Amino acid sequence: MTHKILISMGLLRESIELARSRAEVDLHAGDDPLPKAELIARLKDKEGLVCQITDTIDAEVLGAAARLKVVANVAVGYNNIDVAAAHRRGIVVTNTPDVLTDTTADFAWALLMATARRVVEADGYVRAGKWHRWEFLRLLGGDVHAKTLGVIGFGRIGRAVARRALGFDMRVLYCDTVRADLATEAELRATFVDKAVLLRESDFVSLHSVLTPETRHLIDAEALRAMKPSAYLINAARGPIVDEAALVRALTERWIAGAGLDVFEAEPTVHPGLLGLDNVVLAPHIASASEATRHKMATLAVENCLAVLDGRPPLTPVH
Ligand code: GLV
Numbered sequence: 001m002t003h004k005i006l007i008s009m010g011l012l013r014e015s016i017e018l019a020r021s022r023a024e025v026d027l028h029a030g031d032d033p034l035p036k037a038e039l040i041a042r043l044k045d046k047e048g049l050v051c052q053i054t055d056t057i058d059a060e061v062l063g064a065a066a067r068l069k070v071v072a073n074v075a076v077g078y079n080n081i082d083v084a085a086a087h088r089r090g091i092v093v094t095n096t097p098d099v100l101t102d103t104t105a106d107f108a109w110a111l112l113m114a115t116a117r118r119v120v121e122a123d124g125y126v127r128a129g130k131w132h133r134w135e136f137l138r139l140l141g142g143d144v145h146a147k148t149l150g151v152i153g154f155g156r157i158g159r160a161v162a163r164r165a166l167g168f169d170m171r172v173l174y175c176d177t178v179r180a181d182l183a184t185e186a187e188l189r190a191t192f193v194d195k196a197v198l199l200r201e202s203d204f205v206s207l208h209s210v211l212t213p214e215t216r217h218l219i220d221a222e223a224l225r226a227m228k229p230s231a232y233l234i235n236a237a238r239g240p241i242v243d244e245a246a247l248v249r250a251l252t253e254r255w256i257a258g259a260g261l262d263v264f265e266a267e268p269t270v271h272p273g274l275l276g277l278d279n280v281v282l283a284p285h286i287a288s289a290s291e292a293t294r295h296k297m298a299t300l301a302v303e304n305c306l307a308v309l310d311g312r313p314p315l316t317p318v319h
Helices: 013-022 036-043 059-064 083-088 101-116 119-127 156-168 182-188 195-201 221-226 244-252 291-309
Strands: 003-007 023-027 048-051 070-073 092-094 148-152 171-175 190-192 204-207 232-235 258-261 280-282
Touching (some): 003 013, 003 291, 013 023, 013 291, 059 083, 070 291, 101 119, 101 156, 101 204, 101 232, 101 280, 148 156, 156 171, 182 190
Parallel strands (some): 003 023, 003 048, 048 070, 070 092, 148 204, 171 190, 232 258
C-alpha cells in the first residue's frame, strides 16, 4: 500500500520529487502555514508529515492524526512540536541537524560583523546620496578582532561560531548546562565560565541555545544591564530567548552598543521599538538560508520521513 505524506510547505522541487517517488504526496505549497483546522483535516489519512517551524504540531494536532507515524521538521529546532506528546503516541519526530551548522554559524558572523561595523547603516547612507566626502569620523564602529566572544549554548552551532573566532584572534568564553570536553576546549581555545562572567566580560554575546522553559528570556533586562555598554548581542537561535521589550530599552538607552537579530519573540511580528533603531541589524530568520543548505535540509527531512514509513530507523531522530 502506498504511504500518504503531507508536506505542509513549499520544499525544493527535488525533495518533493523524492517524496513522490515513494509515496502519495499532499502538498501545501502556499506561503502561509496551514490553518490548524486544515492541518488537522489534511493529516487525517496521512502516515507522514514533513513540516516547518511555523507549523504548530501540538497534542491536539497529533491526537487527531490517528495514522501518523512520523513528523519530520525541516529545521534543527523543534520547539514547534510537542515531542513528548508525539512520543506518547509512538510518533517519531525528526529534525535536520548538522547539515545547517556551518551555514547558520556563517550567518551569526554576518550579523556580528554587520552590527559591529555598521554595514547596513553604511549602505543606507550611500544609497540616500548622503556621501559627499570622505570623513574621518563617519560611521565609527566596534572592532571585532582580538575582542572577547561569549557563546551561550555550546552545541554544534555555538562551537562552529567559536571556531570562526580563531581567525579573528578572539578570546572565546562559553556557557552551557554541560561543559565541553577538554579536547574541544583546547581546539577552540574556549573557556567555560558562568553566565555572569560571560555577560560581564564579552564584547559580543552570541546566542545558540535551544528554546526551552529554562532558556526563555535568558537574556532579560538584568542580563542586558550586566553586559558592557560597548558590547553587542547576536541572536540566530530563537527569539524568545531574549526579552525583546527589555532589548529595545537596552538599545535605546545604550546599555549595550548594538544587536544583530535573525529571530524574534513573535515572528513575523517585530517589536516596533526595534524598527526605528540604527544600532540593530534585523533579518527575517534566514540563518540557514543558503541554497545548498536548504536543499540538504529538505532532502534530509524527506529521507527521515520515508525511512520511518519503510520501517527503517530515521537518520536524525529527536530523542
Ligand atoms: C531554524 O530556525 C532551524 O531551527 O533550523
